[in-house]
Amino acid sequence: xxxxxxxxxxxxxxxxxxxxxxxxxxxxxxxxxxxxxxxxxxxxxxxxxxxxxxxxxxxxxxxxxxxxxxxxxxxxxxxxxxxxxxxxxxxxxxxxxxxxxxxxxxxxxxxxxxxxxxxxxxxxxxxxxxxxxxxxxxxxxxxxxxxxxxxxxxxxxxxxxxxxxxxxxxxxxxxxxxxxxxxxxxxxxxxxxxxxxxxxxxxxxxxxxxxxxxxxxxxxxxxxxxxxxxxxxxxxxxxxxxxxxxxxxxxxxxxxxxxxxxxxxxxxxxxxxxxxxxxx
Amino acid sequence: xxxxxxxxxxxxxxxxxxxxxxxxxxxxxxxxxxxxxxxxxxxxxxxxxxxxxxxxxxxxxxxxxxxxxxxxxxxxxxxxxxxxxxxxxxxxxxxxxxxxxxxxxxxxxxxxxxxxxxxxxxxxxxxxxxxxxxxxxxxxxxxxxxxxxxxxxxxxxxxxxxxxxxxxxxxxxxxxxxxxxxxxxxxxxxxxxxxxxxxxxxxxxxxxxxxxxxxxxxxxxxxxxxxxxxxxxxxxxxxxxxxxxxxxxxxxxxxxxxxxxxxxxxxxxxxxxxxxxxxxxxxxxxxxxxx
Amino acid sequence: xxxxxxxxxxxxxxxxxxxxxxxxxxxxxxxxxxxxxxxxxxxxxxxxxxxxxxxxxxxxxxxxxxxxxxxxxxxxxxxxxxxxxxxxxxxxxxxxxxxxxxxxxxxxxxxxxxxxxxxxxxxxxxxxxxxxxxxxxxxxxxxxxxxxxxxxxxxxxxxxxxxxxxxxxxxxxxxxxxxxxxxxxxxxxxxxxxxxxxxxxxxxxxxxxxxxxxxxxxxxxxxxxxxxxxxxxxxxxxxxxxxxxxxxxxxxxxxxxxxxxxxxxxxxxxxxxxxxxxxxxxxxxxxxxxxxxxxxxxxxxxxxxxxxxxxxxxxxxxxxxxxxxxxxxxxxxxxxxxxxxxxxxxxxxxxxxxxxxxxxx
Numbered sequence: 001x002x003x004x005x006x007x008x009x010x011x012x013x014x015x016x017x018x019x020x021x022x023x024x025x026x027x028x029x030x031x032x033x034x035x036x037x038x039x040x041x042x043x044x045x046x047x048x049x050x051x052x053x054x055x056x057x058x059x060x061x062x063x064x065x066x067x068x069x070x071x072x073x074x075x076x077x078x079x080x081x082x083x084x085x086x087x088x089x090x091x092x093x094x095x096x097x098x099x100x101x102x103x104x105x106x107x108x109x110x111x112x113x114x115x116x117x118x119x120x121x122x123x124x125x126x127x128x129x130x131x132x133x134x135x136x137x138x139x140x141x142x143x144x145x146x147x148x149x150x151x152x153x154x155x156x157x158x159x160x161x162x163x164x165x166x167x168x169x170x171x172x173x174x175x176x177x178x179x180x181x182x183x184x185x186x187x188x189x190x191x192x193x194x195x196x197x198x199x200x201x202x203x204x205x206x207x208x209x210x211x212x213x214x215x216x217x218x219x220x221x222x223x224x225x226x227x228x229x230x231x232x233x234x235x236x237x238x239x240x241x242x243x244x245x246x247x248x249x250x251x252x253x254x255x256x257x258x259x260x261x262x263x264x265x266x267x268x269x270x271x272x273x274x275x276x277x278x279x280x
Numbered sequence: 281x282x283x284x285x286x287x288x289x290x291x292x293x294x295x296x297x298x299x300x301x302x303x304x305x306x307x308x309x310x311x312x313x314x315x316x317x318x319x320x321x322x323x324x325x326x327x328x329x330x331x332x333x334x335x336x337x338x339x340x341x342x343x344x345x346x347x348x349x350x351x352x353x354x355x356x357x358x359x360x361x362x363x364x365x366x367x368x369x370x371x372x373x374x375x376x377x378x379x380x381x382x383x384x385x386x387x388x389x390x391x392x393x394x395x396x397x398x399x400x401x402x403x404x405x406x407x408x409x410x411x412x413x414x415x416x417x418x419x420x421x422x423x424x425x426x427x428x429x430x431x432x433x434x435x436x437x438x439x440x441x442x443x444x445x446x447x448x449x450x451x452x453x454x455x456x457x458x459x460x461x462x463x464x465x466x467x468x469x470x471x472x473x474x475x476x477x478x479x480x481x482x483x484x485x486x487x488x489x490x491x492x493x494x495x496x497x498x499x500x501x502x503x504x505x506x507x508x509x510x511x512x513x514x515x516x517x518x519x520x521x522x523x524x525x526x527x528x529x530x531x532x533x534x535x536x537x538x539x540x541x542x543x544x545x546x547x548x549x550x551x552x553x554x555x556x557x558x559x560x561x562x563x564x565x566x567x568x569x570x571x
Numbered sequence: 572x573x574x575x576x577x578x579x580x581x582x583x584x585x586x587x588x589x590x591x592x593x594x595x596x597x598x599x600x601x602x603x604x605x606x607x608x609x610x611x612x613x614x615x616x617x618x619x620x621x622x623x624x625x626x627x628x629x630x631x632x633x634x635x636x637x638x639x640x641x642x643x644x645x646x647x648x649x650x651x652x653x654x655x656x657x658x659x660x661x662x663x664x665x666x667x668x669x670x671x672x673x674x675x676x677x678x679x680x681x682x683x684x685x686x687x688x689x690x691x692x693x694x695x696x697x698x699x700x701x702x703x704x705x706x707x708x709x710x711x712x713x714x715x716x717x718x719x720x721x722x723x724x725x726x727x728x729x730x731x732x733x734x735x736x737x738x739x740x741x742x743x744x745x746x747x748x749x750x751x752x753x754x755x756x757x758x759x760x761x762x763x764x765x766x767x768x769x770x771x772x773x774x775x776x777x778x779x780x781x782x783x784x785x786x787x788x789x790x791x792x793x794x795x796x797x798x799x800x801x802x803x804x805x806x807x808x809x810x811x812x813x814x815x816x817x818x819x820x821x822x823x824x825x826x827x828x829x830x831x832x833x834x835x836x837x838x839x840x841x842x843x844x845x846x847x848x849x850x851x852x853x854x855x856x857x858x859x860x861x862x863x864x865x866x867x868x869x870x871x872x873x874x875x876x877x878x879x880x881x882x883x884x885x886x887x888x889x890x891x892x893x894x895x896x897x898x899x900x901x902x903x904x905x906x907x908x909x910x911x912x913x914x915x916x917x918x919x920x921x922x923x924x925x926x927x928x929x930x931x932x
Contacts, residue, residue, distance in 0.1 A: 019371045033404040036411045097293035105290035122555040124503040126524040127544040131308030154304040217395045232393040253396045260391025462658040471650035471679040480664045
């Protein structure tokens, strides 16, 4: 028996190492493009165009200074953050009661309604491009933050309902019943008892609403021209301008990653849980 | 047995969602239907054309090309991203700061605006200034994604792998974390090999998240637009023109509203059909589990 | 089937344990006999599951050795120890049929398929699972799933011991009883060593021949259910076992008797022979079942107030106040309980003396 001990343990430690080499290779693949973006963003444009270097020879923050001092750049960030925040707020406030209804009651057409909501998550945004433009033109909402926020509700509201319903179903129904017996009205019960119970779920939902609204460009660009133009669209303008300023473009790119990175850092402990419900 | 009470007053709670989604989905969709059966000759002049646009679109060779490219692309996306995602999720550290760090790094590409993803890969893959482009060329392999159709196609695929495999990883990782420790302990005692643990414990427990990963990756890759638009603009030629690019070309580029609308509807219905199949499959297996 | 020996065994989950508090399991030496049915009993977090996992090989102890029939298995992985373990929540392989589940440990060990079939059928017959063999394991009830977990252990002919980690937690009460009886039958038929972790004293006392009571990483007492009841080795055991637990009163030792607040309580001669050390806190303990309450003063009885009487069907629990102390007595249903005042009698052969928590004599 003791002779079997050696061979039984060694392969597992050997496998351990081989597996980790694979993981490191993947992370290199994952991080190299981001490294390159950052490296480009701190180089002067002439240096980028003059020759290839793995590491920047001279480090300059001129590109970042340009972005933070030029209103046509930094308003792009403010616009994006505004409509993303607005969208997250709208999505959560309408999705919370609806998710509660789906998790606690049966009603006429509930299953069809739920599926219909989900289909909107699956709808190609390109399909809605033109009709959205016409719809919002009719109401004079083009180039406003609310237009983009509403348009993003198309995919974020169904998503929010779906995720929240999963979290709410995990809360035992007895809690509701006890609260009603104790004389709580529905709004008071919902706000003071129920919502605190699904804090994690609300956090996860907000994260995903933020994420999908932040990364979307097609609708955001179509519905805006000047006043509410997102940062991502500002970047595409620079691409088409004569004499490509790669350094500036890279710096703007780096700055679009920052808010996302911050948000992930704050919700890192909830992400796995949100995904575990299999509802994204 | 479903113990939820039957109460139609619950509709009041769903109403806001219904209204907001109706405004952003039904009304625009009606517009699309409207366009798909009419020819707009002038601001107040419209002619009912029946199924003419549908026939025109369905017989368009460019559509067939785009559809074929789309199918191959989505197929490749699934074939690469699902196994890769499972493999990475299996090897990720499970506790301590290493696990937090890995999660945050893995999630990073998901929070980058899609056109910035295109921009990053543009900078990264250009044969003159890009790290990857220069590196591949210096190995003696000619590579230029702006002129070679194959290179462009490959670059878009690798970019998608970079961008979206993290979603599969996070889903699988969460699925793996939900397996109780006792399963691994029992498998150890039963003398199960690493392969048997994967085949009989991890894979079955990941089935649900994997279904969702496959669904999402298939749908989203079927709708891919922004990243290749920024990276290649659909070219060279039509090498990276997928369905959404094709749609944008006829709708915005040529302003052929009728065919664009007809095509939109077909596109939407195809996706709807596929998601319905997935949805019934998931709810069906859920019920089987509950039994 | 094996004799299990624990030599100088201790375990800490931290890599550099500093004090006693860092040890999930404090140093212990025990020999558990071949074919015995042992229960590890204790509250949550007392280290009983850690001890079980050390025996099964899922945890490698930081100190000491585990021996099966004199052979050191401390560092052997679980699959080479020939043990079977049933967990708190049923572990089954969802995608397999019941048959394949039962065959799994044998197939992993490359046993010939004809023998696999024979063994599986034998075990299925014993566990009354024959009718379910072809079914998918996923759809079964919790108790059937636990039977499958058990069967995966029994199916191996060389199994040395079966370990149970609170296996009845998720089973319906009426099925618990059936399953427990099944376990006893199997134990009697195959003379397997069984080790059974539980926090439920009823389960431990009805199931095991020997009960190991644990608290905070130490074994407080190892004994038959009767010993635990009659002579708890530690105040913790006295309090933890029994319902209600043992009564304890702080006392002094004076002239061959225990003095509780100047009231004299006589002790048995065997206790007096082991006169305790001075300067150690002393307590006397008596089971509620042994404490007698009478309406009239008899020789040596102490006066007490009756604070409460709870009628629990076939017995009564009387709470009495003796000076500053509260005591509980368990009386048969038919016994008369005096009104406000009564007289307590402590039978000397049932009254135990504890020094610093440990039994004297």
